Amino acid sequence: MAWEVAVYNLLSVLVYPGIIFLVALALFYQWVDRRFFAKLQNRYGPIYTGPGGVLQPLADLIKLLAKEDIEPAAVDKPLFKAVPILLLTLTLTALFMIPITGPSALVWFEGDLIFIIFILSLIAILAFLGGWGSTNMFSTIGGMRAALQSLGYEVPMAVSFIGPAIMAGSLSISKIVEWQSSTAGYWTILLNPLGFGIVIVAFLAELERIPFDIPEAETEIVAGWQTEFSGRKLALIRLTFDLELILASGLIAALYLGGPTGPIPLIPGIVWYIIKTLIIVLIFANLRALFARFRIDQMVSGSWKYLVPLAIVQIVILELLLR
Amino acid sequence: MSETTFTVPVGPQHPALKEPENLMISVDGERVVDVKIRLGYVHRGGEKAFEARNYTQGLYLVERICGICAMAHQLCYANNIEALLGVTVPRRADYIRTIIAELERIHSHLLWVGVAGHEIGWDTLFMYTWRDREVVLDLMELATGNRVTHATNAIGGVRRDLTPEMISQISKGMRHLEERVKYYASMIPKERTIMKRAVGVGILKPQDAVALCAVGPTLRASGIKRDVRRDDPYSAYDEIPFEVVTHDGCDVAARVMVRVGELFESIKIANYALEHLPSGPVRVRVPINVPAGENVSLVEAPRGEDIHYCKSNGTDKPERYKVRAPTLANWASVATMLKGGYVADIPIALAAIDPCMSCTDRMTFTDVSSNKMWHWTIEDLRRHSAKWHGK
Amino acid sequence: MQNEIAKSLVKKPSTLLYPFEKYESIPGSRGKVVFDMTKCIGCGLCIRDCPAFAIEMVGKGITCDMKWYATRCVFCGQCVEVCPRAAITQETNYDLASGDKSSLIFEYKRPRPS
Numbered sequence: 001m002a003w004e005v006a007v008y009n010l011l012s013v014l015v016y017p018g019i020i021f022l023v024a025l026a027l028f029y030q031w032v033d034r035r036f037f038a039k040l041q042n043r044y045g046p047i048y049t050g051p052g053g054v055l056q057p058l059a060d061l062i063k064l065l066a067k068e069d070i071e072p073a074a075v076d077k078p079l080f081k082a083v084p085i086l087l088l089t090l091t092l093t094a095l096f097m098i099p100i101t102g103p104s105a106l107v108w109f110e111g112d113l114i115f116i117i118f119i120l121s122l123i124a125i126l127a128f129l130g131g132w133g134s135t136n137m138f139s140t141i142g143g144m145r146a147a148l149q150s151l152g153y154e155v156p157m158a159v160s161f162i163g164p165a166i167m168a169g170s171l172s173i174s175k176i177v178e179w180q181s182s183t184a185g186y187w188t189i190l191l192n193p194l195g196f197g198i199v200i201v202a203f204l205a206e207l208e209r210i211p212f213d214i215p216e217a218e219t220e221i222v223a224g225w226q227t228e229f230s231g232r233k234l235a236l237i238r239l240t241f242d243l244e245l246i247l248a249s250g251l252i253a254a255l256y257l258g259g260p261t262g263p264i265p266l267i268p269g270i271v272w273y274i275i276k277t278l279i280i281v282l283i284f285a286n287l288r289a290l291f292a293r294f295r296i297d298q299m300v301s302g303s304w305k306y307l308v309p310l311a312i313v314q315i316v317i318l319e320l321l322l323r
Numbered sequence: 324m325s326e327t328t329f330t331v332p333v334g335p336q337h338p339a340l341k342e343p344e345n346l347m348i349s350v351d352g353e354r355v356v357d358v359k360i361r362l363g364y365v366h367r368g369g370e371k372a373f374e375a376r377n378y379t380q381g382l383y384l385v386e387r388i389c390g391i392c393a394m395a396h397q398l399c400y401a402n403n404i405e406a407l408l409g410v411t412v413p414r415r416a417d418y419i420r421t422i423i424a425e426l427e428r429i430h431s432h433l434l435w436v437g438v439a440g441h442e443i444g445w446d447t448l449f450m451y452t453w454r455d456r457e458v459v460l461d462l463m464e465l466a467t468g469n470r471v472t473h474a475t476n477a478i479g480g481v482r483r484d485l486t487p488e489m490i491s492q493i494s495k496g497m498r499h500l501e502e503r504v505k506y507y508a509s510m511i512p513k514e515r516t517i518m519k520r521a522v523g524v525g526i527l528k529p530q531d532a533v534a535l536c537a538v539g540p541t542l543r544a545s546g547i548k549r550d551v552r553r554d555d556p557y558s559a560y561d562e563i564p565f566e567v568v569t570h571d572g573c574d575v576a577a578r579v580m581v582r583v584g585e586l587f588e589s590i591k592i593a594n595y596a597l598e599h600l601p602s603g604p605v606r607v608r609v610p611i612n613v614p615a616g617e618n619v620s621l622v623e624a625p626r627g628e629d630i631h632y633c634k635s636n637g638t639d640k641p642e643r644y645k646v647r648a649p650t651l652a653n654w655a656s657v658a659t660m661l662k663g664g665y666v667a668d669i670p671i672a673l674a675a676i677d678p679c680m681s682c683t684d685r686m687t688f689t690d691v692s693s694n695k696m697w698h699w700t701i702e703d704l705r706r707h708s709a710k711w712h713g714k
Numbered sequence: 715m716q717n718e719i720a721k722s723l724v725k726k727p728s729t730l731l732y733p734f735e736k737y738e739s740i741p742g743s744r745g746k747v748v749f750d751m752t753k754c755i756g757c758g759l760c761i762r763d764c765p766a767f768a769i770e771m772v773g774k775g776i777t778c779d780m781k782w783y784a785t786r787c788v789f790c791g792q793c794v795e796v797c798p799r800a801a802i803t804q805e806t807n808y809d810l811a812s813g814d815k816s817s818l819i820f821e822y823k824r825p826r827p828s
Contacts, residue, residue: 383766447715454728468744506718
């Protein structure tokens with residue numbers, strides 16, 4: 001019946017694998033990331049709230065939601081109010097196109113890979129606009145750096161997405177995952193490890209994590225473009241930050257590691273998804289602990305001198321191998 | 324100043340600063356064009372407080388000028404008063420003072436390496452060096468009774484003797500630290516992310532360094548071999564062989580290497596002093612009233628040359644006590660270092676002089692036109708500010 | 715640096731889980747100041763030399779009581795050193811924090827014949 005299908009779709013979008021499930025998973029991944037990062041630095045991380053500290057990210061979120069939301073008089077009010085909400089909605093929209101429970105996502109169409117690239121660029125532009133609208137000199141510097149940084153990582157990231165698309169013969173993420181799990185396919189990382197490396201580095205820059213947390217450099221420009229946001233707006237921005245981690249790791253897992261499918265048939269897809277994305281989260285945390293922060297000019301010039309040529313090289317090698 | 328520059332205030336509250344000072348930095352995009360430094364946020368009226376306390380109370384006040392340089396300040400004060408009294412401290416006390424001073428230097432430099440790592444975004448180095456610093460703090464607690472603000476010096480010697488048990492513990496700690504410092508010394512030059520942020524940043528040419536009166540590792544990283552322990556030895560430094568570490572880089576990376584080199588030297592000095600510790604008393608009795616006179620004493624604090632001046636008048640309280648801490652001398656070179664660099668380099672260049680704002684602030688007013696000079700206490704400041712805001 | 719980080723994964727964290735794990739003070743560290751009023755003669759040398767003005771004499775001379783302000787004390791140990799009868803000692807107890815200021819002013823009364 002039409003209304004049963006409608007209710008089922010609504011529940012899928014809102015609960016599982018929809019918004020509530022994604023938010024819970026985002027907070028869980030933040031806990032994993034913090035515990036692993038702390039262990040690498042020979043300390044504990046959150047251990048008190050809830051069993052083993054698992055509820056700590058939720059406690060932080062609730063605390064931020066309850067705090068006073070200060071809006072300075074000189075900010076650009078519509079922009080200032082809209083940026084956190086837009087960031088959250090864009091990330092959630094992009095997440096609906098990542099396969100989480102099975103080979104096909106909630107929403108898929110031919111070309112949704114390009115759509116995701118578009119959303120990721122929009123997120124970078126929103127970071128710049130958030131800094132610009134705050135009319136605080138720290139925010140302005142942070143916003144400028146966010147825009148500059150996106151100039152650096154966008155091209156290698158997009159080119160490294162094309163590799164799996166060429167191998168699967170489709171521009172839809174769900175189709176790429178289906179191809180990798182089918183009998184004719186295999187995990188794309190086996191033929192293209194260079195692309196995997198490039199996409200990890202490019203996503204470190206997109207997620208604004210060390211060594212590329214330049215737009216938000218705490219010791220240099222206080223909090224970069226996020227300086228003036230407080231209370232509920234900051235809670236939404238922090239939630240976006242965590243959801244972006246799921247987006248990044250889910251996308252890399254779908255494109256390179258075969259997504260929520262695996263060799264053993266009886267285990268549900270969600271388990272494979274969590275295992276693969278956890279591995280990527282741990283890789284990110286390890287890289288965070290290993291490096292210092294780059295300067296913005298070093299990042300952009302390094303990206304154009306090394307990452308872009310390597311990305312082009314990996315496409316050429318792929319073409320040669322496939323012929 | 325063109326239309327594209329705007330002023331970024333670094334401080335008084337800023338995550339890059341551990342203590343408040345204000346730098347008004349004019350930036351054009353990412354380039355620093357001009358720097359104006361305003362000091363005075365940690366002024367506490369210490370020099371007036373000295374005049375209201377007798378010399379024994381002053382011992383404990385002087386070490387609270389700065390938490391990390393505490394032993395250096397107290398050593399300088401004790402040397403000052405002992406010179407005015409004309410007493411010589413027993414040799415064993417000199418050696419013990421040297422050991423504790425070098426332990427403090429190790430503590431300060433390890434802390435600095437961690438803070439520098441934090442400034443460039445590398446928290447892992449911060450956590451590791453501060454974990455190793457705990458070894459030094461435990462040794463301090465064993466030898467003196469407290470982790471910081473040790474209060475080991477007394478006028479006439481040291482307050483506590485080193486037992487053989489303490490000496491063996493300190494030696495063990497030195498061996499552990501030497502391994503850790505070797506690891507950092509080998510790792511830091513090879514770590515490309517640090518070197519990319521530190522090489523060529525915060526340049527201070529040798530002639531600028533001398534003209535702007537830089538002191539300490541900041542000066543020695545520009546290739547100039549100046550160290551109070553070598554030029555004007557105090558305590559046991561005239562009998563202990565050690566090298567003055569310099570480096571020719573003139574940038575932040577050179578300052579890192581100078582401090583790491585000094586860590587090795589401090590461990591060697593402490594080991595030598597422990598092995599050659601003479602026997603004897605550790606303290607002599609001194610009278611309460613100090614005869615009238617003036618004296619200046621110098622000490623090499625972890626951050627550079629520390630100068631104390633005392634004027635006594637025959638009573639048990641000093642007439643005037645003046646402190647010139649090393650960071651005050653290094654501020655003038657900060658402006659030269661930051662100009663022409665990037666905004667991203669401000670925290671690391673500032674951290675490279677190892678700023679200790681608590682040491683910095685003493686307020687002296689100079690009226691150039693009438694050639695007068697006067698001082699203000701915290702009460703005068705309060706009165707002035709009440710008048711100024713009230714009108 | 716990578717293998718140093720990997721080694722940290724298997725080592726026990728260096729953090730002390732205070733207040734569940736207490737820090738063992740090294741004997742000789744300077745903590746709470748205790749007055750032994752059976753030995754005190756009321757000379758006032760400790761008050762003269764205290765840099766923080768943390769000791770107060772209640773009464774005069776040999777019949778006095780002493781009051782110690784933990785809120786002002788800097789735990790330097792000068793009073794311990796200067797007392798001619800060794801009536802002042804320092805424990806290693808550093809755990810003196812309290813929410814109530816009046817509980818941080820310690821009164822040491824002389825034992826009076828009943």
